[in-house]
Amino acid sequence: xxxxxxxxxxxxxxxxxxxxxxxxxxxxxxxxxxxxxxxxxxxxxxxxxxxxxxxxxxxxxxxxxxxxxxxxxxxxxxxxxxxxxxxxxxxxxxxxxxxxxxxxxxxxxxxxxxxxxxxxxxxxxxxxxxxxxxxxxxxxxxxxxxxxxxxxxxxxxxxxxxxxxxxxxxxxxxxxxxxxxxxxxxxxxxxxxxxxxxxxxxxxxxxxxxxxxxxxxxxxxxxxxxxxxxxxxxxxxxxxxxxxxxxxxxxxxxxxxxxxxxxxxxxxxxxxxxxxxxxxxxxxxxxxxxxxxxxxxxxxxxxxxxxxxxxxxxxxxxxxxxxxxxxxxxxxxxxxxxxxxxxxxxxxxxxxxxxxxxxxxxxxxxxxxxxxxxxxxxxxxxxxxxxxxxxxxxxxxxxxxxxxxxxxxxxxxxxxxxxxxxxxxxxxxxxxxxxxxxxxxxxxxxxxxxxxxxxxxxxxxxxxxxxxxxxxxxxxxxxxxxx
Amino acid sequence: xxxxxxxxxxxxxxxxxxxxxxxxxxxxxxxxxxxxxxxxxxxxxxxxxxxxxxxxxxxxxxxxxxxxxxxxxxxxxxxxxxxxxxxxxxxxxxxxxxx
Numbered sequence: 001x002x003x004x005x006x007x008x009x010x011x012x013x014x015x016x017x018x019x020x021x022x023x024x025x026x027x028x029x030x031x032x033x034x035x036x037x038x039x040x041x042x043x044x045x046x047x048x049x050x051x052x053x054x055x056x057x058x059x060x061x062x063x064x065x066x067x068x069x070x071x072x073x074x075x076x077x078x079x080x081x082x083x084x085x086x087x088x089x090x091x092x093x094x095x096x097x098x099x100x101x102x103x104x105x106x107x108x109x110x111x112x113x114x115x116x117x118x119x120x121x122x123x124x125x126x127x128x129x130x131x132x133x134x135x136x137x138x139x140x141x142x143x144x145x146x147x148x149x150x151x152x153x154x155x156x157x158x159x160x161x162x163x164x165x166x167x168x169x170x171x172x173x174x175x176x177x178x179x180x181x182x183x184x185x186x187x188x189x190x191x192x193x194x195x196x197x198x199x200x201x202x203x204x205x206x207x208x209x210x211x212x213x214x215x216x217x218x219x220x221x222x223x224x225x226x227x228x229x230x231x232x233x234x235x236x237x238x239x240x241x242x243x244x245x246x247x248x249x250x251x252x253x254x255x256x257x258x259x260x261x262x263x264x265x266x267x268x269x270x271x272x273x274x275x276x277x278x279x280x281x282x283x284x285x286x287x288x289x290x291x292x293x294x295x296x297x298x299x300x301x302x303x304x305x306x307x308x309x310x311x312x313x314x315x316x317x318x319x320x321x322x323x324x325x326x327x328x329x330x331x332x333x334x335x336x337x338x339x340x341x342x343x344x345x346x347x348x349x350x351x352x353x354x355x356x357x358x359x360x361x362x363x364x365x366x367x368x369x370x371x372x373x374x375x376x377x378x379x380x381x382x383x384x385x386x387x388x389x390x391x392x393x394x395x396x397x398x399x400x401x402x403x404x405x406x407x408x409x410x411x412x413x414x415x416x417x418x419x420x421x422x423x424x425x426x427x428x429x430x431x432x433x434x435x436x437x438x439x440x441x442x443x444x445x446x447x448x449x450x451x452x453x454x455x456x457x458x459x460x461x462x463x464x465x466x467x468x469x470x471x472x473x474x475x476x477x478x479x480x481x482x483x
Numbered sequence: 484x485x486x487x488x489x490x491x492x493x494x495x496x497x498x499x500x501x502x503x504x505x506x507x508x509x510x511x512x513x514x515x516x517x518x519x520x521x522x523x524x525x526x527x528x529x530x531x532x533x534x535x536x537x538x539x540x541x542x543x544x545x546x547x548x549x550x551x552x553x554x555x556x557x558x559x560x561x562x563x564x565x566x567x568x569x570x571x572x573x574x575x576x577x578x579x580x581x582x
Contacts, residue, residue, distance in 0.1 A: 098562050192539045192546075205538075234550055235538030303521045314498060321499065323575050328568035335580045340501035349509075352500055356491070357514055359498040361521075370521065375534030377527050382535055386543075414513050415520060431539045456543050 001161045001214060001483075004070045004221045008111070011054070011069040012062050018051040018069030022113050025071040028162045028483035029115060035481055036160060038137050038153040040076050041084050042116040047071070050113045065111030067225060072107065073157045073166040076117040077124055078209065079198040080104050083114075087200050088122040088132040088150075091320045091346025093327035101198020102233070103167065103209055103226040110225040115163055118153030122348045123317065124174050124202045126150050127420040130411050131350040139182060140479035141446055145404040148178030151212070155182040158212045161483040165222050166212045171203045172305050173399075173424025175210030176436035180399035180449025183438045183475055185466060187211045187219050188424075190456045191431035192237035194223075195230030201316040203309040204235075206428040216467035219435075220244035223459060239457050247460035252468040253287030255461075257452075258392035260295055263423065269402045275440040275448040276398050282439075282473050283396070288465075291392045297380040298426055302418055304381065305425040307361050307374035313351075314358025320346065353414060382430045385453070394454040394465060397423045399436040403446035423451055433459050437466045438475045447475065486515040 151168025179186025
């Protein structure tokens with residue numbers, strides 16, 4: 001697949017049209033969706049119409065659009081005006097967003113073409129896509145395996161070569177973990193780097209919109225358009241947005257990469273450990289210094305996460321009550337019955353489990369013991385990273401403990417499923433950015449990802465480290481199911 | 484702390500969820516297991532630690548939790564009601580509130 005730069009250049013030079021590129025992407029999306037179930041909505045008419053608009057622009061106007069004609073897939077929890085936003089849930093019923101998320105406004109202004117909305121775990125709660133109310137996405141490398149979650153549809157669409165880039169959201173690893181399992185790059189920016197306006201809220205202090213692509217340069221191009229302060233999101237930060245493309249090819253020699261040996265121990269599959277050891281050696285080859293360090297409180301991350309994320313979810317999901325939009329259960333005699341039946345019929349098991357857990361930890365008598373305690377341990381985790389980044393520029397870990405697992409393998413054991421997020425949740429708790437980069441294949445031919453974590457606002461550095469690694473160590477294989 | 488099926492019923496009521504007998508039986512041990520796992524946080528000494536609330540400032544500190552209260556344009560009544568399951572006379576209609 002061509003890079004975004006390659007696509008926009010050939011459109012500008014008149015070698016191809018936006019329509020030709022988008023028509024091919026639509027054909028691939030429709031054909032491969034039978035096997036992958038990656039898209040919940042494919043907007044053929046809208047995408048072609050938009051392509052024609054771009055093709056009709058004069059040369060100067062095209063040159064003014066940095067992403068002219070680039071096709072993109074959007075996770076179905078980010079609002080695009082006129083398209084569905086289901087969040088992988090039945091409770092939103094026929095809901096179609098009446099407004100655009102800020103990231104969508106910015107991408108459209110830069111010239112992208114939205115191909116469709118991608119499947120995900122219900123309300124972004126899951127690590128396998130098995131919690132989607134519309135059936136799981138299948139991994140393009142092996143359709144008997146999960147694509148990861150929750151942004152599995154976006155990861156699969158990029159891995160299968162349908163689109164060069166896609167947006168997802170990452171609350172505890174929901175961009176990085178599926179990126180790892182599908183063999184693509186996935187970036188979760190710093191909390192506040194990208195506006196959350198128009199992203200359906202799950203865990204508001206953790207949620208961040210992220211980017212999938214095969215190449216670091218494409219992630220940089222998308223981030224360039226979506227990053228920066230937005231008045232509609234009070235937590236979006238007023239921090240200067242660097243020129244990510246210019247930073248990309250700077251040297252990595254002399255940078256210091258931290259490695260925690262404790263994180264490479266128990267619970268990690270031998271194949272992933274082997275791939276990570278090789279990646280460490282590859283960075284040494286690039287002139288990067290490897291620094292041993294510890295994150296003493298990282299072991300508490302899953303426990304902290306499942307208190308804070310569920311507490312925030314129970315509060316955020318209270319709005320789905322059958323009154324203002326979406327699905328309403330029929331024939332309830334009174335208001336309270338209508339609420340309860342709507343939520344019973346509208347939510348799946350994992351959402352109910354998390355809403356109940358969140359309600360429990362916030363309920364009278366337990367708030368201090370669970371929620372406040374978790375927020376304090378979260379501060380300890382933040383402090384661990386602050387001390388670590390005094391000694392290194394970024395930290396390297398695995399992204400997920402195993403390659404893609406089989407459907408059904410963990411679905412009846414919530415805690416085992418949650419432990420999938422062990423390497424990724426710390427970044428959301430600390431607010432720092434993280435990126436997953438493909439670093440080889442298992443003996444069964446399944447992709448493995450390495451994760452790089454950096455200090456706040458260090459996306460340019462992470463992309464540079466990812467780019468340098470990929471230049472020397474390309475994955476060199478593509479999934480069985482590919483456009 | 485053991486979590487019983489009757490605790491689950493109480494939590495479901497607080498969360499406005501109607502759950503079936505089967506779900507109650509499934510959730511009770513699962514939620515008990517997760518809560519038991521969470522109890523390990525008690526090992527961590529947080530006596531001198533402030534909770535990590537709020538967003539990140541450019542320097543990594545906590546953002547302000549309030550903003551100026553300004554009137555802004557919004558969706559408007561027509562658009563806001565367009566997707567309501569039951570809209571009537573410019574309002575959201577719901578089943579009777581008092582039983």
